[in-house]
């Protein structure tokens with residue numbers, strides 16, 4: 151049932167309440183926490199540790215339910231190491247119901263520029279309170295170890311409250 155109509159309609163870029171990732175790379179003396187993927191700076195990046203045969207994840211958690219129309223990822227690596235994120239999946243998750251909606255799968259574009267490594271995933275107004283990136287590289291199927299490394303991840307959507315109250319109830 152609809153509870154009540156609020157006055158505020160959110161439309162556009164939606165900031166997460168928090169972000170997290172399975173592990174944090176300390177490669178070469180650096181440190182690459184999840185927050186560096188949402189700091190608005192394309193020159194800083196998050197990074198998980200590289201792993202084979204492991205479901206790697208990066209999550210954005212929101213303080214309410216939103217319906218997302220696009221997730222934009224700028225990948226860290228501007229070289230062949232971009233393939234560490236080959237086949238990464240982007241999901242919108244409803245943590246109350248456990249339903250995960252796939253927005254898309256990252257297929258590496260072999261153009262080693264920021265523009266070339268910018269990936270857009272249409273989420274078709276799938277609704278939830280979490281956006282999750284996952285990648286799994288089985289050692290017999292991939293040349294590069296899996297890592298989730300992002301200069302930025304940005305999500306766009308809407309928080310039309312009458313829809314969201316309905317979904318959350």
Ligand SMILES: [Ca+2]
Pocket residue numbers: 186187188189190191192193194195196300301302
């Ligand atoms: Ca950044």
